Amino acid sequence: MRHGREIADHVGRVMNIVEGRGHPLLSDPHHERVARSWKRSLNKHSIDPSLSSVPKVVTAYELREHRDRIETFMRIAREGVERLHNELLPANYCVLLTDAAGVTVDYRAVPHLEREFKDEGFRAGTCWSEESEGTCGVGTTLIDRQPTLIHRGEHFRSHNTQFTCSSAPILGLQDEPIAVLDASALFSPDARESQLLVFRMVCDKARLIEDAYAHYSLRNHWTLQLGQVAEFMPVETDYLIAFDDDGRIIGGNRRARNELITHNGRRAEFLHDLFECSANDIMVSAHASPGTPFPLRMLATGRRLFAVLRAPNARSPAQVTQSKPVLTEENATAPRGFRHLALGDPRVKSNVQCAVKVANRDIPVMLLGETGTGKEAFARAIHDYSERAKQPFVALNCAAIPESLIESELFGYRDGAFTGARSKGAKGKILQSDGGTLFLDEIGDMPLSLQSRLLRVLAEGEVVPLGAEQPTPVNLHVICATHQDLPELVRQGRFREDLFYRLNGASFMLPPLRNREDKRELIQLVMREECAAMGREELRIAEDTMNRLLAYDWPGNIRQLRHAIRYACAIADGNQVAIEHFPQELRGSAASQARALPQPAQQQPPAAAPSLPRSVAAAPDPCELRDGEPLNEACLQLRQKMLDALRRNHWRVTETARQLGMSRATFYRKMARLRIVAPNYLDGEDSVVGHG
Numbered sequence: 001m002r003h004g005r006e007i008a009d010h011v012g013r014v015m016n017i018v019e020g021r022g023h024p025l026l027s028d029p030h031h032e033r034v035a036r037s038w039k040r041s042l043n044k045h046s047i048d049p050s051l052s053s054v055p056k057v058v059t060a061y062e063l064r065e066h067r068d069r070i071e072t073f074m075r076i077a078r079e080g081v082e083r084l085h086n087e088l089l090p091a092n093y094c095v096l097l098t099d100a101a102g103v104t105v106d107y108r109a110v111p112h113l114e115r116e117f118k119d120e121g122f123r124a125g126t127c128w129s130e131e132s133e134g135t136c137g138v139g140t141t142l143i144d145r146q147p148t149l150i151h152r153g154e155h156f157r158s159h160n161t162q163f164t165c166s167s168a169p170i171l172g173l174q175d176e177p178i179a180v181l182d183a184s185a186l187f188s189p190d191a192r193e194s195q196l197l198v199f200r201m202v203c204d205k206a207r208l209i210e211d212a213y214a215h216y217s218l219r220n221h222w223t224l225q226l227g228q229v230a231e232f233m234p235v236e237t238d239y240l241i242a243f244d245d246d247g248r249i250i251g252g253n254r255r256a257r258n259e260l261i262t263h264n265g266r267r268a269e270f271l272h273d274l275f276e277c278s279a280n281d282i283m284v285s286a287h288a289s290p291g292t293p294f295p296l297r298m299l300a301t302g303r304r305l306f307a308v309l310r311a312p313n314a315r316s317p318a319q320v321t322q323s324k325p326v327l328t329e330e331n332a333t334a335p336r337g338f339r340h341l342a343l344g345d346p347r348v349k350s351n352v353q354c355a356v357k358v359a360n361r362d363i364p365v366m367l368l369g370e371t372g373t374g375k376e377a378f379a380r381a382i383h384d385y386s387e388r389a390k391q392p393f394v395a396l397n398c399a400a401i402p403e404s405l406i407e408s409e410l411f412g413y414r415d416g417a418f419t420g421a422r423s424k425g426a427k428g429k430i431l432q433s434d435g436g437t438l439f440l441d442e443i444g445d446m447p448l449s450l451q452s453r454l455l456r457v458l459a460e461g462e463v464v465p466l467g468a469e470q471p472t473p474v475n476l477h478v479i480c481a482t483h484q485d486l487p488e489l490v491r492q493g494r495f496r497e498d499l500f501y502r503l504n505g506a507s508f509m510l511p512p513l514r515n516r517e518d519k520r521e522l523i524q525l526v527m528r529e530e531c532a533a534m535g536r537e538e539l540r541i542a543e544d545t546m547n548r549l550l551a552y553d554w555p556g557n558i559r560q561l562r563h564a565i566r567y568a569c570a571i572a573d574g575n576q577v578a579i580e581h582f583p584q585e586l587r588g589s590a591a592s593q594a595r596a597l598p599q600p601a602q603q604q605p606p607a608a609a610p611s612l613p614r615s616v617a618a619a620p621d622p623c624e625l626r627d628g629e630p631l632n633e634a635c636l637q638l639r640q641k642m643l644d645a646l647r648r649n650h651w652r653v654t655e656t657a658r659q660l661g662m663s664r665a666t667f668y669r670k671m672a673r674l675r676i677v678a679p680n681y682l683d684g685e686d687s688v689v690g691h692g
C-alpha cells in the first residue's frame, strides 16, 4: 500500500515532466526515454499516474491462448528462464517471460515471498504492456525494442513505484518482438546503479534465448556460426548467418543482421558480398575439416572471424534434388555432397551425375583409380547424398591391416572367441555400419578365405561374428575401391569372380590428377583449404610455380598434392609460395617437365639442386619414364615386387628397401618413378615420401 503523500509526490514529478516544466534528470539519455514513455502513458494511453490498483490479469482461457501462440518458442526459452531464476533466487528476484503483448506466459516465483509478489500482481497471466501499466520494464522494452531498467520511481503508475524491473527484448528474425525476459524485485536500494549487474544478467540470458531460437528458426538452411575467437566457438554464438544453396543470405541472428549483413546502410545479398570468398570456398573449407572453426575475412572491413558450417536439417531426397544447386562457378550444377569434388573435369562430372542416380538404390558401388585420386572422398559423397547420410560411414582399408586381423576387424567377435580377444568381444566394421555405408578400400587385398564370408554377408544380409553361433541381420550399402586390376586378379584366381560381380553393381573410374582438366582449380582449392587451416590466407602461388605444378605428373594424385601444398605453406615465409618451397621430388621433376613450358627467359626458375647421391642419380635406370609414358614390362615387374614387399612390411620403407638391397633414397626414387604411393601417406621417420 502506497501512502497518500508518496503518491502525491510521484504524480507531481510525472506532471512536471509531461507538462514540460523540466527535470534535472532529463539530460541523461535513459531519463529521456523514461520521459517519453511517461508522456505516452499519460497522453496516448490515458493512464492515471496516481492509480494504485494491481495490474490486469488475463483469464485462464486467454492465458492458454497466449501460451499456445508461442509454444515452440517457450519450449526453447524455458532453459534460459530457469537458469536466470536459479541465479537470481538468492537475491529475491522473480523472473518472468512475457509475450509480445506483455502477458506473462512463464513466471518463476521466490518461494518464501510468493504471497507478497502475488499481492503486488506478479503471477502468470499479468499484463505488463505500456498500454495497461504505463512506463514499466516490460512495456517500455516492447515499445523501444531495447533492454530497459525501470527503477522504482521511474515507473508511471504509483502502484509500481517500489519495484525494480530489468527487462530485455527477444526479437525474431525480422526484428519483430517475440517476448520479453524480466527480473523484478519488490524491494531494492534507492540507487539505480545497484541494479546494473542484474540488468546485465537479464540482457545476456535474453540474448542466449534469442540466439537459440534463431538457430532453431534457421535450422533448415545452411548456417555459418561465426565468432572472434576459435576456442569460444563451441560454447558461444557471436554471429549466425543462414544461406541457401545459391549462397544467398536468408537471415541471421540480431548481431549478424546489425553488424555484418547490413554495413553502412547496405544489406549484403550473397555470402560473397560479405566475405572475401564465395559460398563454394566456404563449403570446401568446412568439408576439409568438419566441425573445426576455419577463418573467414570480411570483405568490407578486412576483419577476421572464425566460422563453423552446419548443414540444413535432413531434407527429403526429393527436396534435395529440387533444391537449386549451390554455387556460382564450374561446380554449379553438381548435387549437394559432391560439389567440392566436381570442379570442371568432364569425367568427374559424369561420374557424379551417375552416382546420384545409384546412391539411393542400394546398388553396390566399385570405385577404381590410382591411389590418392579421391576414391574415399567420392565414397563419402555418395553416402552424404544418400538417405543413409545420418547413419554411420565406416571405412576399412584391407591393405593397411595384417591379413590375420582383417577377419576380426570386419566380422567382429564374441567374448573369448580367440586368445587375446577382448573380454567383451567387439563389433566388427560390418555391424558398425549397420544402416549406413561400409567402405572397403583396397578390396583387391582381401584374403581369399574372407572373400567367401563377405559374399555371404552381401548375399544373405547377415553376419556371423567370430565365436558366435547365430547370424545377426545387417543392412548396409557397400562401396569398395581398388587401384588394382580386379578382372586380372579374378583370372589369376586371386579374387572370387562371384564376389567381383556382387560388388560391381556400378563402377566409376576416377581420373588421375595429371589427366584432370580441372587441375588448376583443384590446386587452387587445396591451396585455399590448406592456407585456411593454417590461418595463412594471404599466401598465393606464384604463376610460374603454378605452371610447374600443372606440369608435374603427381604419381600420388590429390593426396600428394595436398601434402606438397601443406608442406610448401608451412615452409614459405612471405606471401608467396614458390617452387623451392615444395618437396624435393617435385622440384626436381617439375624442373625437368617445366622446361617444355614456354616461359619468358627472365622467369626461368633456378635449377633445382639434385637431391640424390651423384652415383645413384647418374646411374642408368631401366625404369626411366617420360611424362605420361606407360610402364613397360620390366617396370611393372619391379613395381609389383616393391609393392608386395611394402605390403609385407606394412609400408615400412627402411625395412623394405633393406630387404630389396636398395638404399632408402633409391627406393624413394623408384617409388616415385613407378608411381607407388602408400595407401596412407605416413608421416614421421619412416614416411614413405621424404620431403626436403
Ligand SMILES: Nc1ncnc2c1ncn2[C@@H]1O[C@H](COP(=O)(O)OP(=O)(O)OP(=O)(O)O)[C@@H](O)[C@H]1O
Binding pocket: 340, 341, 342, 369, 370, 371, 372, 373, 374, 375, 376, 377, 378, 441, 481, 483, 522, 525, 526, 558, 559, 562, 678, 679, 680
Ligand atoms: N576433389 C578433391 N578435392 C580436394 N581434396 C581431395 C579431393 N579428393 C580427394 N582429396 C584429398 O586427397 C586425399 C586422398 O583422398 P582419398 O583418400 O579419397 O583417395 P583414395 O583414392 O581413396 O586413396 P587410396 O587409394 O590411397 O586409399 C585426401 O586428403 C582428400 O582430402
